[in-house]
Amino acid sequence: MVAAAAAARAQAAKAAARANFWKKYYSPEVIPIVVITGIACVGASAYLYKLAMGNEVVWNRKGDWAPWDKVRYDQNTKLSSMFNYNSEFWEKRKKEYLEQQAALHSADGKRMVDKV
Numbered sequence: 882m883v884a885a886a887a888a889a890r891a892q893a894a895k896a897a898a899r900a901n902f903w904k905k906y907y908s909p910e911v912i913p914i915v916v917i918t919g920i921a922c923v924g925a926s927a928y929l930y931k932l933a934m935g936n937e938v939v940w941n942r943k944g945d946w947a948p949w950d951k952v953r954y955d956q957n958t959k960l961s962s963m964f965n966y967n968s969e970f971w972e973k974r975k976k977e978y979l980e981q982q983a984a985l986h987s988a989d990g991k992r993m994v995d996k997v
Contacts, residue, residue: 932938945951 939948
């Protein structure tokens, strides 16, 4: 009987301490500020992640830091090329490029522009 009364008093003391804590540190008018700030932080973090993982951002400092400079003249890099691939256009473009390169070089290996 004494143990049950002591347990009841301990439980009542915990409940009173919990109620006192909420009265002291909790106010309902703070909830909108906390929610709006939380949403803003999540949105800002998501936007920074999107910026950091964009195509124009390169994180590899030791490797090829400018892969867009290595795109060939006849290479199509657009995502839309998967759905609308015009192979005749790209073959014609490659042929024109090779003809242009051949016209720049003469038989002796020097560029035509250097001879002028």
